[in-house]
Amino acid sequence: MAWSLAKLLEMMEAACKQMYSPCNYNDMELKLATAIYIISGNAALHALHNSVFAFPSCNTITHQIQEFQLHITVDKPQMINILDNIKTMFSYAPPGMKKVGITLSMDEITSDGRLCYLTESDEIAGLCEHTKYHIPSLRMGKNITIAHAICTAVKEEKIHIGQEIFFLESLDINGLNLYTGPNNEVQDLNYKHIFKSILVDCVVINKSLLALWFERLTHVDWSENPIFALLNLDADTLSEHIHALLSPKDAQDVPRAIKLLSLTADICNLDSSDFDPSELTTHHALCVFGVDLGTGL
Structure with a gap:
């Protein structure tokens, strides 16, 4: 437990007044708390820690759940610590592997x-x-x-x-991804973080454009509850449902993704007889995009 001297004195006084009861956990109790943390998560262990059972806290078992015990260098990098950390991190690698480059990605x-x-x-x-x-x-x-x-x-x-x-310094290592921005930021290779819009026939298709054209679709169940959708289909509710469809909380929601692709393809069925030239151009680009998505479905 990393306490300051003032905190240590405070806890000792609390223990003397029977307001704090220090625990000397044995190895079995630490392993049991670690198993509960791995299986049920932080919330379950926190509840057991504050219960009459007084399980070890998450801070107490931190050393138990750390996968790698790395050495910290507080001044200039020391070769002995670097070599020890390399052995700790890559001890699982079988011998005889060829030399490869490794890119370190950092995010906040x-x-x-x-x-x-x-x-x-x-x-x-x-x-x-x-x-x-x-x-x-x-x-x-x-x-x-x-x-x-x-x-x-x-x-x-x-x-x-x-x-x-x-x-402190960026390394110019040949063979690695050196296409960096002004602050040595490397592009994210996740396609969802790269493609913010699609250009079709000089028309930029993004979430804002799709939201505007989704509002023109009729006879669409925007809600998870069909009865609620029929009774409460106002402008605000429609905008909220479209926003939830285009920016879902769960990125792995497959049914919602299929619904998004299907509605994009349904834009082709809109009556274009009253469209102005600008709307016709946009509608044509959305039709090309929608047919492509519809074919994939």
Whole structure:
């Protein structure tokens, strides 16, 4: 449990007043809590932790559920830690494999803004990269001089507790995906994150355009409840149903996806006798797109 001295004193006083009961869990209790966390999730374990059974909390079993125990480097990268982490992460790889490139993808990675003590290297971790300019070493040693120096530097705002995980330099490694943006951002290879619209006959087809033309369709059950749809088919409800169809909460909802494709194909059946030239051009592009989708169905 990573507590500060003030927090430790507070919990000791609470234990003396019988307001806090520390538990010394054995190995079987830790394994049982880990199994409950894996099978039933965080909510079930949290409920059992606050019940009369007093199961170990999620923080207590964190060490048990970590798949890899990696070494942290708080200063300049150390080769011994790098080699140890490589062995930990890729120990499962069979020998004799050919050399391949690996692309590391990052998306909104943040960390808790707090310090921690590394018993393996006797160092304090969790500070920002500018610490090396103000504090030469983060090794504790035999006294708490370094702890006082860190506390003073943080209060004077010379350094701060780090909250982001980032790379100092981008590596120009041949063979990897080097098509990056201005901030060294690599394109997402998931097609749903790449294609935002489709161009057919100089007409951009996207969600907004489909929503406008879906409103022209008649005799369509937009709701999961047909009776409710017939009794409450107003403009606001129709817009909500179309929005739910185009932006579903469950991306794996196959019936809803089939309904979306079918309605797109049904746009071809609209009466175009009263359309202006601009609407005719758009309708023709939607028909080409709809026929393509209808053929796939």
